Amino acid sequence: MDTQISYILxxxxxxxxTACAVLKNDKVLSNVVAGQEIHEKYGGVVPELASRAHQSHIVPVITQALKQAGIKKEQLNAISFTRGPGLMGSLLVGTSFAKSLALALNIPLIDVHHMHGHILAHFIDNDGQEKPSFPFLAITISGGxxxxVKVADYxxxxxxxxxxDDAIGEAFDKSGKLLGLGYPAGPxxxxxxxxxxxxxxxxPIPKAPDLNYSFSGFKTAVLYFVQREVKKQPDFITNNLNDICASIQxxxxxxxxxxxxxxxxxxxxKTVAIGGGVSANSGIRSQLNSYKEKGWNVFIPPFEYTTDNAAMIGISAYxxxxxGYSA
Structure with missing residues (x-):
């Protein structure tokens, strides 16, 4: 199949x-994402509201992705979808639609692990940009x-x-919430x-064994710090917001x-690639780039492939x- 042209939705x-992408082999022809602003007033994602929004978004998003790609659904060679991890109701919407479409078109259905997608986003053909060579270390950082990850092969x-316990993205968001910032607070x-x-x-730097992480203690430290300082000075957050954020980051x-x-x-x-929503953070990108001086080969994804998107699912499926895999 290497020499064939394959269209994957x-x-x-x-x-x-709610995201949909169409790939021609490893080249992205379209990458459409519909967000859900309704969650902002709740300070986090509400699962039931998310699944309902997916139901209303999925047909328009897929229609737009096919239109932007300039192909018809009959030209597709395979349908891929995120099988997890994620919110059960949200995953169910995408999974059900993908299965139905693959069945209707009588083409292969390919399931993809969400985090594998973030890692393999580095292999999207991005105008000849260099790709990681195996083996490499992938650092997946997001809200969840x-x-x-040691990556030996695709x-x-x-x-x-x-x-x-908690993920680094949650540590950013929960710390921001304590400072009165809206959701998501990380950016x-x-x-x-x-x-x-x-x-x-x-x-403080939390302790965790081996190569593992812990962020719950950090969130608690920020909570106590804010409570202590605000008690002494009610306007403490307002007067020191930039310094607090810089120190947290x-x-x-x-x-x-x-x-x-x-x-x-x-x-x-010494080949290190980052992926996931938090990899959009400018401080993390700058820090990783600084390791080039130590002989590291570093890979940072384009911004459009950091947050949840379907192009990364498509490249993994490709x-x-x-x-010859099919679910």
């Missing part, structure tokens, strides 16, 4: 974004995951480090941190990279399709 519906991945902290002093307020980046450095030392693998 991919559906991603693991959380609150923080993992260090289909051979081993998690060698993971969070024992706001990143923006505010650029004009703050990262060393102004020291926060600095500490979370330090926590993240301590284990990445350890993973590189233990495995001897490599499964080449192997």
């Amino acid at each position: 991919a559906i991603e519906s693991s959380c609150d974004d 995951h923080t993992q260090i 289909h051979d991945m081993e998690v060698i480090g993971t969070t024992q 706001q902290i990143d923006k505010l941190a650029t004009s703050g002093d990262p060393l102004k307020f020291p926060f 600095h500490t979370l980046i330090k926590i993240l990279f301590q284990k990445i450095e350890k993973a590189v030392q233990q495995t001897g693998i 490599h499964k399709y080449k192997k």
